[in-house]
Amino acid sequence: xxxxxxxxxxxxxxxxxxxxxxxxxxxxxxxxxxxxxxxxxxxxxxxxxxxxxxxxxxxxxxxxxxxxxxxxxxxxxxxxxxxxxxxxxxxxxxxxxxxxxxxxxxxxxxxxxxxxxxxxxxxxxxxxxxxxxxxxxxxxxxxxxxxxxxxxxxxxxxxxxxxxxxxxxxxxxxxxxxxxxxxxxxxxxxxxxxxxxxxxxxxxxxxxxxxxxxxxxxxxxxxxxxxxxxxxxxxxxxxxxxxxxxxxxxxxxxxxxxxxxxxxxxxxxxxxxxxxxxxxxxxxxxxxxxxxxxxxxxxxxxxxxxxxxxxxxxxxxxxxxxxxxxxxxxxxxxxxxxxxxxxxxxxxxxxxxxxxxxxxxxxxxxxxxxxxxxxxxxxxxxxxxxxxxxxx
Numbered sequence: 001x002x003x004x005x006x007x008x009x010x011x012x013x014x015x016x017x018x019x020x021x022x023x024x025x026x027x028x029x030x031x032x033x034x035x036x037x038x039x040x041x042x043x044x045x046x047x048x049x050x051x052x053x054x055x056x057x058x059x060x061x062x063x064x065x066x067x068x069x070x071x072x073x074x075x076x077x078x079x080x081x082x083x084x085x086x087x088x089x090x091x092x093x094x095x096x097x098x099x100x101x102x103x104x105x106x107x108x109x110x111x112x113x114x115x116x117x118x119x120x121x122x123x124x125x126x127x128x129x130x131x132x133x134x135x136x137x138x139x140x141x142x143x144x145x146x147x148x149x150x151x152x153x154x155x156x157x158x159x160x161x162x163x164x165x166x167x168x169x170x171x172x173x174x175x176x177x178x179x180x181x182x183x184x185x186x187x188x189x190x191x192x193x194x195x196x197x198x199x200x201x202x203x204x205x206x207x208x209x210x211x212x213x214x215x216x217x218x219x220x221x222x223x224x225x226x227x228x229x230x231x232x233x234x235x236x237x238x239x240x241x242x243x244x245x246x247x248x249x250x251x252x253x254x255x256x257x258x259x260x261x262x263x264x265x266x267x268x269x270x271x272x273x274x275x276x277x278x279x280x281x282x283x284x285x286x287x288x289x290x291x292x293x294x295x296x297x298x299x300x301x302x303x304x305x306x307x308x309x310x311x312x313x314x315x316x317x318x319x320x321x322x323x324x325x326x327x328x329x330x331x332x333x334x335x336x337x338x339x340x341x342x343x344x345x346x347x348x349x350x351x352x353x354x355x356x357x358x359x360x361x362x363x364x365x366x367x368x369x370x371x372x373x374x375x376x377x378x379x380x381x382x383x384x385x386x387x388x389x390x391x392x
Contacts, residue, residue, distance in 0.1 A: 004366060004378050007359040007390050018378050022369040024291040024307075027074040033296040034261060034274065035248065036289065037076040037114060038282040039083035040067055041330050042090060042098065046342035056085075056094035056346040063098070064105050066339050073290035075282065076112035077102065081151060082192060083280040084116075085327055089347020092121035096142060103146035114184060114278070115143050118153040126160045129171055136175040140183075150183040151227065151278075152176075156195045165201030165211040172215045182224030184250060184278070187212060189230040191323040205235045213242055220244050227252045227278045231319075233260055241270035250278035254319045254326070257281065258308045261292075262301060280326060281315040284333045285370045314364035317357075325352040329361050333370070336362070336377040343384070355388055 004018040043066065044050050048057035067077050079102040080086065080095050090098070099115045106113035119127070119135035127135070132155060143150045152175065162168055176183070187208075190197040200208035200215075216223045226243065228236045229252030237260075240249040249272070251260045259265070260275045282289040288307055295303035318329035328349055335343040344350055362381050371377040385391045 004362065005382055005385060005391070006363050007356050007385060009356045011390065013385075013390065016363065016366070018374050019366050019369060019371070021372065021374055022287060024287040025294075026072060027290060027294055031074040031290070031293045031297060034293050035076070035250070035276040036074075036282065036293055037078040037112070037250070037278040038070050038286055038289070039078040039081050039278060039280040040070060040283050041327060041334065042084045042094075042346060043331075043334070043340040044344050044346045046344050050344050050346055050350070051348045052089075054347070056090050058094055058098065058346075059340070060101060062340045064101060066334065067102060067105050067111075068109055069339065070283065070286055071106075071109040071111035073286050074293070075286055075290060076114070077106065078151065078278050079113060079115045079148075081116040081153065081186075082188065082324075083283060083327060083330060085346055085349065086116060086118060086153070087120055087156065087193070088324070088327065089345070089349055094346075095120075099143055099148060100146050103148045107147065113148050114151050115146075115148040116153045116186075117143055117150045117183070119155040119157045122157055125157075127157050129158075129161060129167060132157050132161060133171055133174045136171070137178045140175065140179060144180050149181065149224075150179065151186050152183050153186045154188045154193070154196050154199050156193070159196050159199055162201065165207075168200050168211055169215055169218070173218055176215075176219040176222040179222045182222055184225040184227055185212065185216070185223060186227045186252070187229065188252075189232075191231055191321070192229055193324060205230060205232065206238075209235065209239050212239070216244060216247060220247065223247055225250050225276070229253065231255050231323075236260060236275065237263070237265070237267040237270070240272050240275060241267035243272075249275040251275040252278055254279055254281040254315050255312075257315070258305070258312055262296065262304055280330060281311070281318065284318060284330045285311050285314070285368070287372065288368070288370050310368040311370065314361070314368045314370065317360055317364055320357075325349070328353045329358075332358055332361060333365060336365070336380055337372045338376055355385075355390065358384075
């Protein structure tokens, strides 16, 4: 088996064995035991002006083919969300085109699609509550016109303007009243976006969670689920246990998803023993994620663990602080696995992680059996080492 060269933090090159291709098989029927969405990234035109502040130029063939790849593994797609670089390089024009094109692919493939709805097209950094409502509704109506279900993302504008939990309840009540079908509410923690600190009106998650639950109770017929991205498994279990019947918990916890999807420790007194999933990590490990859910469908919890447990160190490294740069690792793995022609990202974000950090991704991906074509991945990685003069 071909050796794999790795770069240590001090610059020393080491070698390890390259593992064979993973054994995972495409599903022969729809996944049933969990509702699973992979939050997909975008691929830029490799030779475009992929620098901070430049308009996003998307390689639509590669971007949409990746969504077809996710559908082939039985996963749903969560598009135009933070993994697609909302607020980090994906401008509003590119966002609208992405939603429209992705919705077209979902129709062609018969895949399940949810898309992010936000207020990020507003020019001003802050806005009155009434304008924030209008901005949310504008994006919501566009998403629904494309036939996509919506994820109501956390708004930086609302975080800046709101002065109390009452303001959050008012905005969400008014926006949800305009939804034509149930939406997913997204609680994105400050580890992912520091500008969202104190979202839902409090820095204490217990108080913020109570406000979230009040919002859901007021408009329960308009809420299909909650995606929690706090990287706090106990907080997710607490909220999950209190959700009204029919409202799903979609874990956005890229540290603890293995346990939360098949939970041996549900909240005391709760009959809910698992979350569903809406994860950026699952875009990086799609075949393994699919194989694990296929195992759960067959009632094989041991195989579920055997497949997914080795991916946890990889995911924790991808989402290591500063967590909002996790997109770099997702795109890097996409390049290694042959889903895009170059390691490029809109907004220049491909430079957001160090070479030793990328080397650790290679090492952990090799251990977790998520290098889909190991020889090609090793070749691409070794070429990047050579370009950077680190191929001793």
